Amino acid sequence: MQNTLTSIKLHHSTINHIFLFHIPSCYCLRSPTTDNAINSARCYTSRFNSTDVDERNPKTKEEEETHKTELHLSKRLDTLIDTSITRATAALHKPGEKGTSFxxxxxxxxxxxxxxxxxxxxxxxxxxxxxxxxxxxxxxxxxxxxxxxxxxxxxxxxxxxxxxxxxxxxxxxxxxMHTHESYNVIINVLCRMNQFERVWAILDEMRTRDPSLITPHTFIIMVRRFAAAKMVRKAIDVLDEMPKFGVEADAHLFGCLLDALCKHNKVREALALFSDMKFRFEPNVKNYTILLNGLCKEGMLEEARFLMGEMLGVGFDPDIAAYNTLLHGYARAGRIQEAFDFLDEMKNKGCVPNIISYTSLVHALCEAERLDEARRLFQDMRKYGCFPDVVSYTALISGLCKWGKLDEAYKVLDEMVQQGCAPNQMTYSVLLRQHEKREELQEALELVEEMLESGCDPDLGIYNTLLRLSCNLGQLNEAVEIWHKMEREGISADLHTYTVFIHGLLKHNNLTDACTYYKEMVGKGLVPAPQYGTLKVLLNELLRAGKLDMAAEIWECMKKGGSHINIFAYTIWIQALCQIGEVKEAAAYCADMIDDGLLPQSSTYQMIKKGLKKLHNRIIGDQIRGRLRKMIDERNLIFKSYEKEGVRKEGARKSRKGRRKRNLK
Structure with a gap:
């Protein structure tokens, strides 16, 4: 039975061996200590796997513009909250305390x-x-x-x-010998790509070599990365894992956990955790301010006001950070009049607004296209002793750009420079995105040259914008040159960079280069879990062009390159094969999926079953059916219900397809 399914894929074996040199071999490079540690780390990764990663397709240009502008302004608002956290973190390990044994x-x-x-x-x-x-x-x-x-x-x-x-x-x-700093940096890099098994192995190595190398900051890194990956339960579980490594969770780390959850839109979970842990970690002003910030980001302003009332009730006086958080919440929600009323309330309570307060209001007015009022407030700030800084200028420039007033935005930029306020990367990025909207590649390149002349080096976000614009305009040679220039500057491409470039190559039917860059992305470990949007587009384009062998190489590269292959990735690949009539191939990969302990979606099984029936191949169909029945029985499910669900979904899919055809007519 196994031999029949295995033999189906044999005609690809030669190709896979030819292209074997493309498969990254870096995964076998380990120190002896780490080899042992990885084995012992598996007990942690059974719970700390990455199956609940939140995959997202690439954002549209408009979504990315809004997101980046809001993120930058919010980042400035968060500075007051983070300052005390940063200082406390630095105090956990002063230079020279450790390292005497190195x-x-x-x-x-x-x-x-x-x-x-x-x-x-x-x-x-x-x-x-x-x-x-x-x-x-x-x-x-x-x-x-x-x-x-x-x-x-x-x-x-x-x-x-x-x-x-x-x-x-x-x-x-x-x-x-590695220091605590090099350990923390590599842990941060690995966590960013959800390679948590390696992280736990490194922690075991640190504990074996010198337990004092492990500090609370090490676990702060992990908590933040788990939260960023939407692994809320795993982020919280870190508190319980810490004692095993000789480190006790303290109020500072608990605050970092709350902050990480709130920053990644998990404020309800943060509130529940705060309530549960009140007796273990004594609440403080920072905790309340962090939660206020999380509620405001989610638009839960009434809840935020209630929390501020609770804060006052337990004897904590809100500071400027807390007031600015709520003020910015009203401004972000477009409730501008309430924001100005709250500004007056701040003054009445003796809390003097600062530059962050006024910048939030300027940004809100710009978002509402009340540009004259925004300019007026921008000028009036000086009367109150608040002189515009780079964030304030950038907020105004961003607002002008949003409503197509690029010439006025450049005038504000000139004023900014004349006032001795140096533009930063975000300032130029706002202007650059406006040129991207207008499809003005030459003007965008000239702006970057001006940026370099002013002593401001482009960051990865700037290069991503240039790449996206070049690809959208079909200027692939220019895009390649931008890529090489970025590498010469020592800037490492991230997942988004590769995604932008690969989609640009696919848009202009450059399949070979798209595959090359996708393999490179996988080889560098930049795919913690398959980016299903990019994977689906790439595989479908290859199969549509009749490049089955190249598509198979991509799949094998992902499997051997350490990417997390789950049910969604298999579904994309199997259904793509079925759609071009490669049903036997699809059946073989379905068998691989079952061998990996993954239950195929019922609709996937129905596609394979239907295709094999057309080929009059009952042998393979019976094998798949037998394996599925065994897996379903082991999971205490009912096979007939599983089959009926697949038939129902297939019928719904056909119905939708029929409606689309009728609409086109």
């Missing part, structure tokens, strides 16, 4: 940035060729210091696999 001094300020850039380029060049990577690094001749290692790891950005390979190589070198 063979290399932690004082490596003399480490040259150029050396870090050279090492980074080597790491990115050979990221999927382990032997060549180690050989090139061994021959580079640099004196390895903790500072150099940290710089290289940070430069890797979200490229988890290259960073991990370099980290392991560095740990094997004589006269060098």
């Amino acid at each position: 063979r290399v001094s932690c004082n490596d300020a003399s480490t040259s940035l150029s050396n870090a850039e050279k090492v980074y380029k080597i790491v990115m060049k050979y990221y999927n060729k382990t032997d060549m990577l180690e050989m090139a690094l061994d021959r580079c001749g640099f004196s390895l210091t903790p500072g150099l290692v940290v710089q290289v790891l940070k430069q890797c950005g979200s490229a988890a696999n290259p960073a991990y390979n370099f980290f392991i190589w560095a740990g094997k070198q004589d006269h060098y």
